[in-house]
Amino acid sequence: MAEVILKNVSKIYDDKTKAVDNVNITIADKEFIVLVGPSGCGKTTTLRMIAGLEDISEGEILIDGKVINNLPPKDRDIAMVFQNYALYPHMSVYENLAFGLKLRKLDKHEIDKRVNEAARILGLEKYLDRKPKALSGGQRQRVAVGRAIVRNPKVFLFDEPLSNLDAKLRVQMRTEISRLHKELGATMIYVTHDQIEAMTMGDRIVVMKDGCVQQIDTPLNLYNLPANKFVAGFIGSPSMNFIKGEIAEENFNLFFQSTFGNLKFIIPDEKKNSFIEKKIKKVWLGIRPENIHLTNKDKPSVSVASLKSEILLIEPLGNQTLIYFNFENNQLVSEHHGFISISKGTIHEFLIDLNKIHFFDEESEMRIT
Numbered sequence: 001m002a003e004v005i006l007k008n009v010s011k012i013y014d015d016k017t018k019a020v021d022n023v024n025i026t027i028a029d030k031e032f033i034v035l036v037g038p039s040g041c042g043k044t045t046t047l048r049m050i051a052g053l054e055d056i057s058e059g060e061i062l063i064d065g066k067v068i069n070n071l072p073p074k075d076r077d078i079a080m081v082f083q084n085y086a087l088y089p090h091m092s093v094y095e096n097l098a099f100g101l102k103l104r105k106l107d108k109h110e111i112d113k114r115v116n117e118a119a120r121i122l123g124l125e126k127y128l129d130r131k132p133k134a135l136s137g138g139q140r141q142r143v144a145v146g147r148a149i150v151r152n153p154k155v156f157l158f159d160e161p162l163s164n165l166d167a168k169l170r171v172q173m174r175t176e177i178s179r180l181h182k183e184l185g186a187t188m189i190y191v192t193h194d195q196i197e198a199m200t201m202g203d204r205i206v207v208m209k210d211g212c213v214q215q216i217d218t219p220l221n222l223y224n225l226p227a228n229k230f231v232a233g234f235i236g237s238p239s240m241n242f243i244k245g246e247i248a249e250e251n252f253n254l255f256f257q258s259t260f261g262n263l264k265f266i267i268p269d270e271k272k273n274s275f276i277e278k279k280i281k282k283v284w285l286g287i288r289p290e291n292i293h294l295t296n297k298d299k300p301s302v303s304v305a306s307l308k309s310e311i312l313l314i315e316p317l318g319n320q321t322l323i324y325f326n327f328e329n330n331q332l333v334s335e336h337h338g339f340i341s342i343s344k345g346t347i348h349e350f351l352i353d354l355n356k357i358h359f360f361d362e363e364s365e366m367r368i369t
């Protein structure tokens with residue numbers, strides 16, 4: 001068992017910077033949870049407080065029901081994998097893997113068994129005699145993960161472990177770490193600023209901004225039901241488009257009208273009640289790029305709103321095409337399957353799928369519907 005609970009946890013550096021602000025997270029036994037957010041949002045500080053490398057200014061951290069605030073790192077039964085690998089350059093891979101166990105005075109047979117088992121799990125058997133400088137980046141990262149595995153800890157912490165690897169290797173290591181999670185059945189807490197890494201690896205994701213938790217949810221819920229405009233814009237690539245406007249009533253219908261009036265449509269029935277209940281008038285309309293179409297030939301039954309705009313830029317990516325266009329002083333982007341033959345500088349009609357739109361309160365930026 002390894003349930004980790006953060007209760008009203010804050011970190012204040014030098015009595016001024018509130019790096020982590022009243023964070024509450026309950027991480028279930030065997031869960032893979034990802035902390036994600038822009039640079040400086042407090043992810044690493046949160047992880048370091050769990051590891052015991054940073055004091056907790058306020059609140060409590062519990063592992064399996066026991067408060068660990070004052071427990072030294074070595075007694076927390078936690079292993080951390082760092083971004084820079086932190087390998088000993090003068091030691092072989094075997095010695096790097098065995099080092100922590102020797103310090104703990106485990107007997108030689110047990111050390112040998114654990115090192116060989118970790119090497120097997122990570123495919124490092126061939127490299128046990130090599131020094132770190134004779135390994136590739138991906139192999140070094142595996143040794144860093146191996147050093148955590150041999151300790152057989154209750155909880156694994158990962159601090160941006162893949163950020164020094166090239167794009168292809170990152171994808172490969174992502175699947176390896178996910179496989180490892182299944183094989184070891186351990187609780188894992190993983191920090192990244194990369195939302196794709198978060199979406200592909202996490203059972204649940206904690207989105208942070210300015211030291212505060214914005215939303216804790218499954219990848220799919222974060223994508224489909226973002227709690228606020230920040231989460232909506234942070235999760236998904238390319239990002240969600242936003243158009244400012246107002247909700248108005250006319251002839252017993254509720255309309256959305258963009259600020260300069262170039263987009264106007266009736267609010268779909270299933271979304272109407274949220275506006276009537278909450279009495280919100282000024283809003284941000286949110287549309288994901290894949291929900292803007294150039295034609296609704298394929299799905300004529302889908303209700304759409306239309307806007308006209310000049311095409312600014314086309315990005316053919318092979319399996320998809322991104323089209324950038326201007327709308328009321330905003331740059332918007334639409335995403336289309338395959339190759340689209342269209343010319344820069346031409347005026348085009350774009351169709352917004354009204355079943356897939358989001359609304360956020362302009363002032364609080366919280367989700368309306």
Ligand code: ATP
Pocket residue numbers: 013014017018019037038039040041042043044045046193
């Ligand atoms: P990144 O993705 O860039 O690593 P992060 O989300 O992990 O960012 P933290 O490293 O936790 O963010 O930093 C959170 C805030 O705390 C930042 O404003 C940072 O400048 C500040 N901070 C971090 N460490 C210290 C420190 N030792 N002393 C003072 N301020 C610090």
